[in-house]
Structures are given as C-alpha cells and as structure tokens.
Amino acid sequence: MHSDPLLTWGAVDWKDPDGGILRFLPYCPLVNHADNVEWDGLALIASSEDLALWSDQDKEEADSPGIVRDAMIANLGPSGRVVKEMVTLDDSDVACFPDPVPFNLLQKARSENNRIWCIEPNLDDSKWVDMTLLIADSRTRVRSLLRAIGATRRVMKMAKIIAMEPPSINRTSFHIAASLQAAWWRNEMESVPLSLLDAIHERLAARLRGALSQLRTGLDGQIDDGGEKVMLVPVPQVRLPEVLEALGDLPEPEDFTMEEE
Numbered sequence: 001m002h003s004d005p006l007l008t009w010g011a012v013d014w015k016d017p018d019g020g021i022l023r024f025l026p027y028c029p030l031v032n033h034a035d036n037v038e039w040d041g042l043a044l045i046a047s048s049e050d051l052a053l054w055s056d057q058d059k060e061e062a063d064s065p066g067i068v069r070d071a072m073i074a075n076l077g078p079s080g081r082v083v084k085e086m087v088t089l090d091d092s093d094v095a096c097f098p099d100p101v102p103f104n105l106l107q108k109a110r111s112e113n114n115r116i117w118c119i120e121p122n123l124d125d126s127k128w129v130d131m132t133l134l135i136a137d138s139r140t141r142v143r144s145l146l147r148a149i150g151a152t153r154r155v156m157k158m159a160k161i162i163a164m165e166p167p168s169i170n171r172t173s174f175h176i177a178a179s180l181q182a183a184w185w186r187n188e189m190e191s192v193p194l195s196l197l198d199a200i201h202e203r204l205a206a207r208l209r210g211a212l213s214q215l216r217t218g219l220d221g222q223i224d225d226g227g228e229k230v231m232l233v234p235v236p237q238v239r240l241p242e243v244l245e246a247l248g249d250l251p252e253p254e255d256f257t258m259e260e261e
Helices: 048-063 067-074 078-087 100-111 126-139 142-148 151-163 172-189 194-217 237-248
Strands: 012-015 021-027 041-044 115-118 230-236
Touching: 012 237, 021 100, 021 194, 021 237, 041 100, 041 194, 048 067, 048 100, 048 115, 067 078, 078 151, 078 172, 100 115, 100 230, 115 194, 126 194, 151 172, 172 237, 194 230, 194 237, 230 237
Parallel strands: 021 230, 041 115, 041 230
Antiparallel strands: 012 021
C-alpha cells in the first residue's frame, strides 16, 4: 500500500498465460465516468451482498434523490468528509450512489445476458471473514485509534499532494475526486499489516484467474475457440497496482460459483 496511487482512467490489460485477458477498468468510486471497452464477461471486486446493497441504494435514491449521499455525509469520520468534499465540487457526476461505474456495468451485463462473477467471497467463507476481521482488528488497536485523531485533516492534506500529480483526465472535478478517494483509501489501510493486504490481494487474484478460466471454458464446459475471451474488471484506481502485483505471482486459479449468467 505504500506505492503511489495509479490515477489512470484508461483500461489496462493483463494477459493470463493460460489464455484470456483481464481488462481492468480503473475508476474513481462514486464518480459517474463511462468508458466504452469491449468485453465478454464481468468480474466485480465485490460480494453478492454488495450487489444487494447497490440495489437497495438504487431504490432509495429513486424514491428520495440524495438520501444515501446525505447519510454518508452525516458520518463524521474521514469517509463522510470525503463525500462532503466531493459534493463541493458541484458536479452532478460526482458523489453518486450507488457507486456508478460497477453498478452501471452490472446493469448492462444483466440486460445483455453477460456472465457475472463476484470476486470478493461472501460472509459464509470463513477464511475471507477471518482476514476481514484481522483488518478490522488492526484498525481498532490503541495505536490506530490514536492515529484516528486528526485523520480527516491527514486525508485532506494527502489528497492535496496526490492532486498535484499530472491529471490523466481533462475533467478537473474527476481528478480532484480521485485524489480524495485515493487519500481516503491510503489512510484507511495504513495501519493494516502489509502481509495481510498481500494475502487479501492474492485471494482476489486467484479468484480473478478462476473467473477468467470459467469464461474461457463456457457454460457447456468446453473450451471456446471463438477468440480470446476478455473479462472486464472495474477496479478503484488506488487498488490497481496491488491487484496487478498479486496477479504477477500467478496464484493458482480458484474455482467458485459464478454469480449470474
């Protein structure tokens, strides 16, 4: 987590030596940015519980626009402050709920009957739950709680530094929003042991390779010879370097049940 965030908005391809392509689409959470790329299947770095949450948020926003955003702002921690700062950018495509990029791609995949995989395991996966609990524990220890004092100021300062990097997009509000989100993520993960973060990303990489293997094979269990299959993976910009690094170690593909077809 100590490498500079990759605030790129363009797709990044990772070619699996076993065949197929993972096409990463870096995005800024809560920013409605569309990028037309070709793909055959969709892998979301989310759990099926997250998909249900997005659906609930979509219904809430339809009934009362801005209600989810306002609830987030009411959170007095760094995450609420980040959303509040994003709102001050006065851009209707910023601070949107549910998270526009993954949610819109999910809706598109469903409407076009594309196959969908949830890369984060659900809460019935004991190993995954253990890792997430360790992360929570590392963030609530005394030292971490002491660091929480002034965390909002620290996030804002970090965001200003990141925003000084040359933007890779012409829309200034998007670049500033991406800087805020990257700073928030860095601050949240700073107290988490690197070995634990590596284990998380190794698991995600294994499931990404497993999902791509299923996409290559097809629903009938036969290898599809109709060309190289492309799996689209929307990923928060700041997390892309760690995911690519984990894939570089070529973890054994994990076989798991596809979310939707």
